Amino acid sequence: MSPRTSKQFQEIREEKRTLIMDTALEHFAREGYHATTITHIAKHAGISKGLMYNYFESKEALLKAIIERSVKEVLNYFDTDRDGYLSEQEFEFFVRRIGVLLREKRVFWSLLFQILMQSEVREHFLSSFVGAGSLESSGINPAPDMPAAQIMKVVTDYFVRKGERMGPGYDPVAETKLFLLTVKGYAITSIYAGDEEEAEDEKIINRIIEMFK
Amino acid sequence: MSPRTSKQFQEIREEKRTLIMDTALEHFAREGYHATTITHIAKHAGISKGLMYNYFESKEALLKAIIERSVKEVLNYFDTDRDGYLSEQEFEFFVRRIGVLLREKRVFWSLLFQILMQSEVREHFLSSFVGAGSLESSGINPAPDMPAAQIMKVVTDYFVRKGERMGPGYDPVAETKLFLLTVKGYAITSIYAGDEEEAEDEKIINRIIEMFK
Amino acid sequence: MSPRTSKQFQEIREEKRTLIMDTALEHFAREGYHATTITHIAKHAGISKGLMYNYFESKEALLKAIIERSVKEVLNYFDTDRDGYLSEQEFEFFVRRIGVLLREKRVFWSLLFQILMQSEVREHFLSSFVGAGSLESSGINPAPDMPAAQIMKVVTDYFVRKGERMGPGYDPVAETKLFLLTVKGYAITSIYAGDEEEAEDEKIINRIIEMFK
Amino acid sequence: MSPRTSKQFQEIREEKRTLIMDTALEHFAREGYHATTITHIAKHAGISKGLMYNYFESKEALLKAIIERSVKEVLNYFDTDRDGYLSEQEFEFFVRRIGVLLREKRVFWSLLFQILMQSEVREHFLSSFVGAGSLESSGINPAPDMPAAQIMKVVTDYFVRKGERMGPGYDPVAETKLFLLTVKGYAITSIYAGDEEEAEDEKIINRIIEMFK
DNA sequence: GATGAATGAGTATTCATTCAT
DNA sequence: CATGAATGAATACTCATTCAT
Secondary structure (H helix, E strand, O other), X not given: OOOOOHHXXXXXXXXXXXXXHHHHHXXXXXXXOOOOOHHHHHHHHOOOHHHHHHHOOOHHHXXXXXXXXXXXXXXXXXXXXXXXXXXXXXXXXXXXXXXXXXXXXXXXXXXXXXXXXXXXXXXXXXXHHHOOOOOOOOOOOXXXXXXXXXXXXXXXXXXXXXXXXXXXXXOHHHHHHHHHHHXXXXXXXHHHOOHHXXXXXXXXXXXXXXXXX | OOOOOHHHHHHHHHHHHHHHHHHHHHXXXXXXXXXXXXXXXXXXXXXXXXXXXXXXXXXXXXXXXXXXXXXXXXXXHOHHHHHOOOOHHHHHHHHHHHHHHHHHOHHHHHHHHHHHOOHHHHHHHHHHHHOOOOOOOOOOOOOOOOHHHHHHHHHHHHHHHHHHHHOOOOOHHHHHHHHHHHHHHHHHHHHHOOHHHHHHHHHHHHHHHHHHO | OXXXXXXXXXXXXXXXXXXXXXXXXXXXXXXXXXXXXHHHHHHHHOOOHHHHHHHOOOHHHHHHHHHHHHHHHHHHHOHHHHHXXXXXXXXHHHHHHHHHHHHHOHHHHHHHHHHHOOHHHHXXXXXXXXXXXXXXXXXXXXXXXXXXXXXXXXXXXXXXXXXXXXXOOOOHHHHHHHHHXXXXXXXXXXXXXXXXXXXXXXXXXXXXXXXXX | OOOOXXXXXXXXXXXXXXXXXXXXXXXXXXXXXXXXXXXXXXHHHOOOHHHHHHHOOOHHHHHHHHHHHHHHHHHHHOHHHHHOOOOHHHHHHHHHHHHHHHHHOHHHHHHHHHHHOOHHHHHHHHHHHHOOOOOOOOOXXXXXXXXXXXXXXXHHHHHHHHHHHHOOOOOHHHHHHHHHHHHHHHHHHHHHOOHHHXXXXXXXXXXXXXXXX
């Protein structure tokens, strides 16, 4: 009988927001952003279309919120590396973590790649939180203020240092690019592989570590 | 003034068909399939909407035709390898050819990847001419009747043979997967890289060859 | 701490009702009835949407209440004239009072005119308390039971009497119409004029009085 | 069998455009802009909703087109006065013409007034072709480049000249304002009067001319 | 063959209103 | 009394597709 406290309201909002985002992510990833209708999302989330708009200003805003959330989570995942230095041992750990991350957030990555593939959409959407060009191009000196760019820098530095160790025959720039490209390849392979193939993944990760450590 | 022969008609038809497909490909790739309207394509191709439907049954049919055509071209490109055997020298040639192919048909690949990323769409569209799962999964024993599958087989065989050469420490299955994944990573990197970065591509290709030859 | 008396409750209710109506009037007038949302009103009145419906059955009912209240106030303003007779001196006073009234309730008049301009809406809304056609048409013999109609009658009578004084060249019906029309013109000019122009209003009022006295 | 010529297409477009605008004007005026739905307009115009958007970019664009067209027609109506001088005889003619104009385009005026009454909407819509403030405020020296402003100037000049004729007791500014206000009053009275009352209009016009000539 | 007007099913979005708490 | 989450009917707008000419 007594009215809901503002804390209760807060909780309801948070829960429902998450529910909507999770549902939407799933469908955006599977059917594509355009092909997924708000009606569809609402139905699968068990709410009315109208309510969606109580939580998100628009379909695009919903997409942005999803990406923003996941990017934040991913970056948090790498927070331990923020000392800006990657030792050989840490490098191995780093690569393995990428593997875990890909498996754990498969649906999100699927969506993210999809979006990155549309040149028109890319800038409009991602520049703000990923740092334009940091993930998709192989450019090496990215703007240092973006979290994603920081990770990039850490990797680059690792290969530069390795270059010092390896002598003049070693090209750190090319090696960085090759590593990044391999990671991307691993990523899309991993994202779209059926679950039954996962078992063997370990071997591939080991080989990648072996190659670039 | 004299009435055109039916052969001339045929040629005009073929030209216009190509024009439409080229225009559509460009826009599908840049703005995405859904975001591209028939009106837009028709306008940029310099024809009327109605005529579009004279050449293609539907928007989907147009997309299918585009993919079909390009897949055919790509496969023709590898026709020399149809003897089913890839020598070490041929392997190097094979990898370089992939690089060329990616650069030459960037727009198409951009579109293809986009489509492959949508799990729902993938099966519906591609199973027919690429062979389900052949490009996107790393599965190794594909159906042998598909042209894409044949290329796959050639590659697999190459690594099996290399395995025999390398001794028991060498895992051909893992190595094949690693190679495919590297190629994919190279592909998406190459497709979405700006033109200014192309210059350095050669080094990467060389490194890949070195790694897997 | 002691429980509020029912009288206090009543007062609170009345105050809140007034607050809602004032807020709504402001927004209805400025942005238009349709463009103003309940959410907007509630937010600006500092209450919840739900509470709004505790005080008013519907958006339309709110509008009706606003108009009703203002019409009542306006008519009260003219209560002194209810003796049904307008002397020459009283006429001057009457016209000046119209000027004051327009300035004091600008926002309401703005809303009222807006509503009166929609033929479809007019009858539906206003017939009940203003008397159909009394304000917007120049018809001269209105239904005598409506307060607005009574004012109309007083004015008409004034001009009839003036006609007796002025002789056969004078047409009281036309003169009444001209007067009403002038008042209307003055009204919309006054309502929509910027505040800086108000200063000169006095001259206009004087000229109107001069013309019709 | 042969395809339509571009001239035929032109004609079809022109006709349908007019049909849509006429239908929409009618409904906008009667029910108000917001309350009139596109579906409603389309149904009454005997076309599909979709076609509406083939001719007008949006509901708002439709409204703008309607106003633009009518304003143009109205201004053309006064084109003869463009010599910038209004003699006494011409003044009489001018006033009568206003009367005719109001009767002939009643529906449009009804719509225009409605829009002018919403302060929020006014500037957004009308500034461009009417000249901001020229019709609704009584300011006297309007920007001289707007057609509506030119008419305004002609009127103002008329009263200034009359002031010279009338001597120091005559205030041309006040008189201009009074005239404009009377015209506005006449306008709204005329627009919203039923047809049966039109007959008597002549007398009023005569009185207005008498008063201001 | 060629055109673009016309259709209509579908899509995102809005908003008055209800109701559990 | 008070809240704001939830609903759903309505609305503007889009676009692949058809078809008369």
